[in-house]
Amino acid sequence: MAHYRSAGNIPPKRHTQHRSPDGTLYREELMGEEGFSSDSSLLYHVGVPSAIMSARSWQLPDLATTPNEPLLARHLKLHDLFDGGAGHDVVTSRRLVLSNADVRISYVVAEEPSPLYRNATGDECVFIEAGTGTLETVFGHLAFGPGDYLIVPRATTHRWVPSGDVRAYCIEANGHISPPKRYLSTYGQLLEHSPYCERDLRGPGEPEVRDEPGVEVLIKHRGSGPGGLSGTVHVVPQHPFDVVGWDGCLYPYAFNVADFEPITGRVHQPPPVHQVFEGSNFVICNFVPRKVDYHPLAVPVPYYHSNVDSDEVMFYVAGDYEARKGSGIGQGSVSLHPGGHSHGPQPSAIEASIGAESFDELAVMVDTFRPLELGEGGTASDDGAYALSWIR
Template sequence: MPYFTRVGEVPRKRHTVFRQSDGSLFWEELIGEEGFVGDTSLLYHRNPPSAITAIERVDAPEDELVPNDPMTPLHLQPHQLPGKGDAVLDRFLLLGNDEVRIYYAVATQDSTLYKNSVGDELAYVESGRGVLETTFGKLDLTEGDYAIVPTSTIHRWTVADGEELRLLFVQAVGHINPPSRYLSTGGQFLEGTPYCELDIRRPEELVRGEGTHVPVVVRTRTGLTRHVHKHHPFDVVGWHGGMYPWAFSIFDFEPVTGSLHQPPPAHQTFEAPGFVMCNFVPRLLDYHPEAVPIPPFHSNVDSDEVLFYAKGAANTRRGTGVGIGSITVHPAGFIHGPHPGNVERSIGLQRADEYQVMVDTHRPLLVSAAARSVFDAEYPFTWATLEEKNSSA
């Protein structure tokens, strides 16, 4: 995040003597982006954070990604995926390319400790309650929350008793940030942006971990490795800086409206190398007296569009089987838009009732076997079949 904070015990000046109660030094860790010319933070550990006692290969091969060939629009139904368990090791890869990967997980137990050394990770909480525990502290999470975990942050996902935590993961190669046009040159959110500092939650309470010889799974560009740490990584007594996990709720996003249709960039939430993210939330619909308050047919010729239907109505897809928990993928080269009958039904409506999370990629997405296993084979033809159904009605 582009502004400074501090938590716990820290010295008055960085890189100076800072002693523990027994007289030994705290171990200072500098974590930073872009060769330390981007955002950085300093963490103070009780023990050396690089003390590891074993290195192991993790035998957890991911699904192979294959081209979407022949090119087709997709309707995925991740609620039909069979696995539940650990949000790290039991997540399903659905879609991806060299710059972004999209996963789905149903967590029923606390995850292994984990860090991604490739890029930032974002999780959207579809349902359930839990806590993101990190070396920076903890963030309580519930339905509708986005959580952004910076590269190489050791963390785990914990699940509230009796809950299932349903998570959509977006994994970057690089960093996920608010759109640069939302920020001043000093990093402050500008007036008129759809969310700001008051909406953002940062870790304020540190997490204390106990035990020795603690395994941490590390994601690299070639797979997963397990490092066994001599000391528990959650031994931080304080930290300060501008790089840390953060969260905000889709329910706090303030939608932009107009008298006529507003395109997706008006609803943008994040940007990252190779993709952007938007969300669509309940809002007043277009108020021009002759407005058609539903998106037109469109071809984003430089992007594949992924839309996760998190909550509320899917009015543009009525009659297709797309509903809560669905994911649609409309690849570049496919003209997509509202299904027959839905344009007429939208005229005169004054309000949208939807929560949708969008990922627009700059390069074509590849598809996993898990995605193909929950693919609705009839969806690509629904514009034609619904046209026939409406014309014969």
């Protein structure tokens, strides 16, 4: 996100001496993307950010996948995956729902603080379905609540601290996640036709220095396991939250879905108007409460459409999703409409929608440009009947 911020104590000139009150030199770390050619931030550490005391393997949560064969539309009932958050945390308790080489979609219900965690494979976009808490990071902390997207850049050391049960829908990239390029100026400012702007984004608070020795950090990284991933635990001599100040354009931030301003028209608008973020070979959209088509002969629900190039995943968060009435889908459901299969509203929903002036619905959609496979959480939550719902 090319939106400059600074926090804490930094020197007037970068790459120059910066000392503590007792004269000790702070250690400068550049955290940057694309080999010094994209967004970056400079962080000033009390300790040595590269220092480790020991390392061991970490067994990642089950990342094995099963192809969607025979090719079927699926209804996955995510609320069936967890009885509650007791004994679960947002990092190690995730259950993989859908995955391909570009993105992994998981779901978790958690109430325990997570271990310190660093995803070294890509950015994460975590949508908070319900619950509150704090995302603690090396940059500072972010309070979160229902409807928040939290964007955590690749290799950011962080942990999740819920205040009771938190329901989180986790979208992990194998690259970076950013606002759509068509909403950005040449220099990275969100433009006037964007459905949100910089004022809607919440950055972390002031960095916090913690003096704790012998701390463990869980790292997900490229390796030889399922999906080309492996896990490692580093034991570090000083707590990673030892930053006295930082500045730059790379940092975690939050955006609440209630601040997304929907784009509407006289006739039905295509899904790109709902886009909120993009990654490599996938996009993230959200459908929010809004006025709908106002042409006198408009049909407000979507027309049938074939996903020629993509799989479409819709997570139903709140409200009453008009196009799916009669399909069994409700809050906490995920629909998978795979490329190669036409899909659209339930037949009875088309006529019923005519004359509607607004829709009260909230959903998060991920469209991928490579086929998705089912993770163990997807297989466990599949209702087994959704593909036949259009003939009922």
